[in-house]
Amino acid sequence: MTLWEKLRPYGMVAPAVIIFSLFFIYPIFYMMYLSLFDWNFVSPTKSFVGMQNFKDLLAEPDFRQVLANTTLYTLMTVTLTTGLALLLALWLNRKSMFHGFVQGAIFSPHIISLVSISLLWSWLMDPEYGLLNWVIGLFGFGKLEWLSHPSTSLVSLVIVAVWKGLGYNALVFIAGLQSIPPDIYEAASLDRSKPWTTFRKLTLPMLSPSIFFLAVINMIGSFQVFETIAIMTQGGPVNSTNTLVYYIYQYGFRFFKIGYASAAGVILLAIVGVLTILYFNLLSKRVHYR
Numbered sequence: 001m002t003l004w005e006k007l008r009p010y011g012m013v014a015p016a017v018i019i020f021s022l023f024f025i026y027p028i029f030y031m032m033y034l035s036l037f038d039w040n041f042v043s044p045t046k047s048f049v050g051m052q053n054f055k056d057l058l059a060e061p062d063f064r065q066v067l068a069n070t071t072l073y074t075l076m077t078v079t080l081t082t083g084l085a086l087l088l089a090l091w092l093n094r095k096s097m098f099h100g101f102v103q104g105a106i107f108s109p110h111i112i113s114l115v116s117i118s119l120l121w122s123w124l125m126d127p128e129y130g131l132l133n134w135v136i137g138l139f140g141f142g143k144l145e146w147l148s149h150p151s152t153s154l155v156s157l158v159i160v161a162v163w164k165g166l167g168y169n170a171l172v173f174i175a176g177l178q179s180i181p182p183d184i185y186e187a188a189s190l191d192r193s194k195p196w197t198t199f200r201k202l203t204l205p206m207l208s209p210s211i212f213f214l215a216v217i218n219m220i221g222s223f224q225v226f227e228t229i230a231i232m233t234q235g236g237p238v239n240s241t242n243t244l245v246y247y248i249y250q251y252g253f254r255f256f257k258i259g260y261a262s263a264a265g266v267i268l269l270a271i272v273g274v275l276t277i278l279y280f281n282l283l284s285k286r287v288h289y290r
């Protein structure tokens with residue numbers, strides 16, 4: 001084997017490795033480096049403060065509320081999106097023109113930009129002229145301040161996230177359902193298995209790879225929410241919809257506290273990393289690969 005034949009595989013993957021290192025690995029380590037300094041993004045000098053940025057973050061009540069908002073948003077979004085998508089997939093897992101049309105309709109929000117979706121839902125949730133308040137008014141309910149009241153603002157953002165992600169999650173589940181061998185259900189029917197028992201003992205275990213995959217990516221995506229908050233609420237009212245990524249943006253690019261924002265970014269990275277490891281260690285044991 002010539003030297004070129006030995007080096008060719010490394011040469012083929014080198015561009016991808018270089019790009020990944022330059023735009024993903026290097027920024028992570030540089031963020032960790034900046035979290036140890038006090039820097040205003042303009043001055044050429046950086047003041048080393050060690051772990052002071054982390055101490056200030058953990059002592060800040062607003063940051064603790066941001067953590068609580070992010071956790072609640074993630075729990076609601078992941079649970080509702082995954083659960084509703086599974087129910088929708090069970091209904092849509094049929095070969096007909098109508099069900100095919102519905103599949104395409106519910107998938108369409110996934111390919112629309114979050115900026116457009118955020119603007120659309122801002123109009124729908126307008127307290128005076130929005131369509132949602134008009135609809136609930138037909139049933140005798142009063143107007144809701146969807147985005148301008150602390151009790152409903154975070155739930156409103158969850159509704160937007162679920163609406164956007166429902167179609168993609170449902171199609172993943174439909175693909176999982178269609179990959180289950182039909183003879184398994186035939187054997188269950190011969191054994192006179194009840195529908196709920198068949199679903200719990202056969203369908204759910206066979207769908208466990210899809211459930212595991214969607215749980216992980218939905219969790220990571222929920223922690224990274226930014227566009228809907230930036231357009232629809234800007235973290236308000238009274239910090240009720242502020243989440244970690246938007247909090248980092250505020251302190252980094254509005255207040256120019258780069259070290260403080262970098263420390264928050266390190267905490268976000270640690271939280272997502274720990275949760276992902278827990279997901280793999282706990283949930284992967286329940287995944288059944290065929």
